[in-house]
Amino acid sequence: MIIIGIHQFFTSLNDLERIIRCPGRFKFEEHNVAAHSWKVSQYAMFFATLEEMNGATVNWKSLYEKTINHDFAEVFIGDIKTPVKHASPELKQMLAHVEEKMMEKFIINEIPQEFQAIFFERMKEGKDETIEGRLLEFADKLDQFYEAFAELKRGNTDLEFVIMYQTALSKLLAIPLKATVHYFRTEILKDAVQEKTHIDIQTLTNEVLDTKK
DSSP, rough: OOOOOOOHHHHHHHHHHTSSSTTTSOOOOOOHHHHHHHHHHHHHHHHHHHHHHHHOOOOOOOOOHHHHHTHHHHHHHHOOOHHHHHHHHHHHHHHHHHHHHHHHHHHHHHHHHHHHHHHHTTTTOSSSHHHHHHHHHHHHHHHHHHHHHHHHHTOOOHHHHHHHHHHHHHHHHHSSOOOHHHHIIIIHHHHHHHHSSSSHHHHHHHHHGGGGG
């Protein structure tokens, strides 16, 4: 007899703690997907508050559902590095399709039927044109920015972290969240480049900022 219960979902959460981000590279500090999701929720909470203070209306329930669940599908396929995901539009679309189908199968097989419709809604792709979707995108990219920043600060000379830092910074500055991007650029980024680092963060940052003028 097949038993379908929420127990399987809860135990799968432990697996997210064992999925390491940016696999296969030397890192001074490892980061796992479960911790990443929590940090993304914290970033999004702050910037959603900032957006509200500047007149926006935020659906907090939607925001938290999007941020907490946005990388759950990595429990099936692991963390695939951004340069690989974005190597071509076709590959990105194929990976998204695989994640979607595996999530669909998981929900049907493991989630009690009375909760399935709710889970299908909560586990779908969260990055969209809503303010909550854009906040998720910003927060997700901000964690990539900070992970790369931490490695460069310690002197990790792997070129991948230079690329990761500059790519994340460029994308952060382009996300259509006016108050969020302004605060990031004038407050957070200003503090970051003033930190003492082993690799010249100021120059790497200016190379990106010069292209945004």
